[in-house]
Amino acid sequence: KQTYHIAVIPGDGIGKEIVPEAQAVLEKVTEGRANFEYVDFDLGAERYLRDGAILPDEELERLKQQDAILLGAIGDPRIKAGILERGLLLKMRFELDQYVNLRPSKLYKGVVSPLADPGDIDFVVVREGTEGLYAGAGGSVRRGTPQEVATEVSINTAFGAERVVRYAYKLAMKRRRKLTLVHKKNVLTNAGDMWQRLVDQVGEEYPEVEREYLHVDASTIFLVTEPSRFDVIVTDNLFGDILTDEAGAVVGGVGYSASGCINASNTYPSMFEPIHGSAPDIAGKGIANPTAAILSAAMLLDHLGFDQEADRINKAVEDDIAELGATSRSTSRIGKDILGRL
Amino acid sequence: KQTYHIAVIPGDGIGKEIVPEAQAVLEKVTEGRANFEYVDFDLGAERYLRDGAILPDEELERLKQQDAILLGAIGDPRIKAGILERGLLLKMRFELDQYVNLRPSKLYKGVVSPLADPGDIDFVVVREGTEGLYAGAGGSVRRGTPQEVATEVSINTAFGAERVVRYAYKLAMKRRRKLTLVHKKNVLTNAGDMWQRLVDQVGEEYPEVEREYLHVDASTIFLVTEPSRFDVIVTDNLFGDILTDEAGAVVGGVGYSASGCINASNTYPSMFEPIHGSAPDIAGKGIANPTAAILSAAMLLDHLGFDQEADRINKAVEDDIAELGATSRSTSRIGKDILGRL
Numbered sequence A, B: 001k002q003t004y005h006i007a008v009i010p011g012d013g014i015g016k017e018i019v020p021e022a023q024a025v026l027e028k029v030t031e032g033r034a035n036f037e038y039v040d041f042d043l044g045a046e047r048y049l050r051d052g053a054i055l056p057d058e059e060l061e062r063l064k065q066q067d068a069i070l071l072g073a074i075g076d077p078r079i080k081a082g083i084l085e086r087g088l089l090l091k092m093r094f095e096l097d098q099y100v101n102l103r104p105s106k107l108y109k110g111v112v113s114p115l116a117d118p119g120d121i122d123f124v125v126v127r128e129g130t131e132g133l134y135a136g137a138g139g140s141v142r143r144g145t146p147q148e149v150a151t152e153v154s155i156n157t158a159f160g161a162e163r164v165v166r167y168a169y170k171l172a173m174k175r176r177r178k179l180t181l182v183h184k185k186n187v188l189t190n191a192g193d194m195w196q197r198l199v200d201q202v203g204e205e206y207p208e209v210e211r212e213y214l215h216v217d218a219s220t221i222f223l224v225t226e227p228s229r230f231d232v233i234v235t236d237n238l239f240g241d242i243l244t245d246e247a248g249a250v251v252g253g254v255g256y257s258a259s260g261c262i263n264a265s266n267t268y269p270s271m272f273e274p275i276h277g278s279a280p281d282i283a284g285k286g287i288a289n290p291t292a293a294i295l296s297a298a299m300l301l302d303h304l305g306f307d308q309e310a311d312r313i314n315k316a317v318e319d320d321i322a323e324l325g326a327t328s329r330s331t332s333r334i335g336k337d338i339l340g341r342l
């Protein structure tokens, strides 16, 4: 039996409550199939407040030795916005070259969408994960004066965009064969034009895949009026961030939305996390929904090649939601209910 | 009686069909109250395809002589994305220093929202109109090669942000006294931090206004789950573009969403336009809804100080939608129906 080392980073807020449920599910489905060893990483707000460390180099190196990372959530209202996000979460995505940020949106049976007539929603956003406006380029001059100027630079490379575009086409081939590029090429003409050219070029190799282009503003409309039109969306880092939160709302809440920050070249471990945040308002109450974390664990297994085990989790979650989705349950109750179906 | 010179730019696609309806409404309500003279500007795709002109300097100078601008829509699929948008639409917004892009969202009685339980939706987005990622800064190297790098630079100034923040607070004072800053300060730390500081600083002068901050991704969720929470949203150029399209969808379609590109210092004329685009798919069929253009005409009147006339239009539109909003009518039918109520 092979051994897998899984880094576990509960992180902040409800992250601490939902990750144990996801880990329990992982343990259960891999029992007897493989040796999963869990390595806890004490990273996040508590650690930062305690000793000032965000992501020390040695810990980053240790992370690189693992086979995959299970993450809860990062972010704490006591700490200035950006410090943990940029210093920990984005640093991991960038340093581990997790260029495909994979975010499925699915309206499960039993979940109430805020839309009156949601239709059949089942699409995946392939969000670029290592460049764009997230590069951290930019700065300020004359900070705090009336003459202050602050810039943010979106850095986009053909290398970086092409690899996610390729990934998106491959994914579309396994699905309903439709690819939507979302950008704002009528305003962001440099980056938008490059993305469009790459989608067209790589598209030549995938003649079976229907492709369309939508401006990001128009796509926020379609997510509300006709979400079933989407199969695979490919987009940049910021637009992907925005669209997947809206998509999460449309499928009944980000509590059901898992994601994978995938290094598809496997040079470093991939990371799996719910798309929701640390939700400080409900943290510590034991009422956060662990479903997105559990679905993220399924994505982790799928990534490591355990697709049957992943399917078992997905099936258990689907059944759980279909039967009990509308009832109000505690974090551990939902965890146990899903565990009981495995 | 004073004379007002109104530049009319029908522009492209359905712009040509809806602007005459809005102009007819303008003519009707100002009859006997003031001399409105309309100056047609032949700008847009047809002009560009005919003689290559986008916005010649002399025409820009003539535009500056007008009291206000009524615009239809800009954009044509025959022309590469960005040419008309950047060369004409954004050029006017920037050259005429229309720094407040004012975009009300209201769910009218009689309009069906795609949300199952929309609640009472009535908010205004104050979108910055002259900087951010729309500055047109950025470029490419090694275009068309695997080594291509494309950048887009968001330029944000305290001067530019503060004036819209001030405008937003003043507006909030006339409304429900709640201001939401939308940004992504946990990632775009330079610009986000500046916006937050300005909102806090100016907020000291408006202690009656409750203020909150939301990340742009989270705000796309609330627009779907709880749009009634918003009163005044202040945000940058790109986030404002995205949010107002989503908001338009939530209030039953961008066909009801007007906007003003306002030079609040009145150094140059302001421009009023529906937030929807040229809709090439339905252009020429006479089925486009002129309501957003008519509501934009009301905003134009309000800006010129004709608030009673603006109110008359708003009332006529409200009544029209309440009674006939659900029926399918042609462009000219809707125009005539609204005209008939004035």
Ligand SMILES: CC(C)[C@H](C(=O)O)[C@@H](O)C(=O)O
Binding pocket: A074, A075, A085, A086, A089, A090, A241, A275, A277, B186, B187, B217
């Ligand atoms: C916390 C934040 C930096 C992060 C992002 O913007 O990527 C989050 O919103 C997400 O979508 O995972």
Ligand SMILES: CC(C)[C@H](C(=O)O)[C@@H](O)C(=O)O
Binding pocket: A186, A187, A217, B074, B075, B085, B086, B089, B090, B241, B275, B277
């Ligand atoms: C056409 C386009 C350049 C424009 C914008 O992005 O501002 C439009 O989407 C709008 O919202 O007015």
